[in-house]
Amino acid sequence: MTSIAIMQPYFLPYIGYFQLMAAVDKFVVFDDVNFINRGWVNRNRLLLNGAAHTFTVPLRGASQNKLICDIELVDEQGWRDKLMRTIRQAYVHAPCYAQVVALTEHIVNYPSIRLDEFLLNSLREVSDYLMLEAEIVGTSRIYQNTHLKGQDRILDICRQERADTYVNPIGGVDLYDRAVFLKQGIPLKFLRPGLISYSQGKSEHVPWLSILDVLMFNEPDAIRQLLGERDVL
Template structure:
């Protein structure tokens, strides 16, 4: 059984979905501490002027709150209309805008105000479009020692889920000891998202943007090829 574990991200890049597509179960950390530095509530999209950062506004709260304890700001009711209009203005001339705009609307105008619930809902909509059926599991629903950190936590979840193989993005090579996984009967593998260029508005190509950019410029058949072929496992 192949397993992957990741933090929740807002409209993540293609590699995130390649990882989900490559495993039998995908665990999302919803009960980890929210960090301001990272991509939990922000991502990059593309306009005719270049890449643009988009951010989900959050209510003020303690720096020690977990992701599932954070909430979208009260201003989100108005902010989501502005964000929807920005995305529409940026991508209205993209070849697959009409196919993807309804999904963006479903995501942005969902009734979720909890940060994790909002991100989880957005992933469900995107996975449905991509025809990926890998089950998503919230880490808070799993019965393991929550005081564990890093590699210890990952191994505990692998044992709990009877995983024989654990896949992690290539960026985590320095985080884990392959021998430790082997001793626990788990084959540690790393997925490397290979460079994949497609035609955007104009060159040069801007890589590693949100999956939204990929979907705006490529039909579903092409994206499914990316999901299945454009990565290597080491």
């Protein structure tokens, strides 16, 4: 019995991404699809001075004509140091700062300049910290099915993994057909995040920031409870 989810890799994504990861047995990182400019692959938001602040991992020659797995990071220490300074400034007084800043330094300073490897490592680091059980499959290129598109490609990955259930974020409810999946013997379900709220110190709660914000203000046990605040329909 294997439930599966398939998502593009994002850098320190919001908690809903990890709710999906926590809801399945196998999590496929879909990195051989086209990069989206100004999307969430290489950027996210943290809480700085009470407001959402966007941070970005700089890329070399990124283009919507390139696959995520074919893009590299800017190979300079400067942006890594600058990002860590911003994170320290933003969260130095957060209750879980000490352990999470160490985790974040390890993620940000991961030595690979390949974007897919850098993102995959970050997802695995956070998953391990939270003790999630889903197996994270390192690359979608192993499936040899780039000739397929959309729903057909998702179904092919599910068949190769012998999945008995496919779980997708609720935003895909108009993209995929339950009847088509069921005809292949794979029930299709959709995950709808609940309204997540937690103390952010003196600030009024700003929702849907990077998982980094959740980590800074909550112990792992509390975060695992937040991950359960969702519906699978």
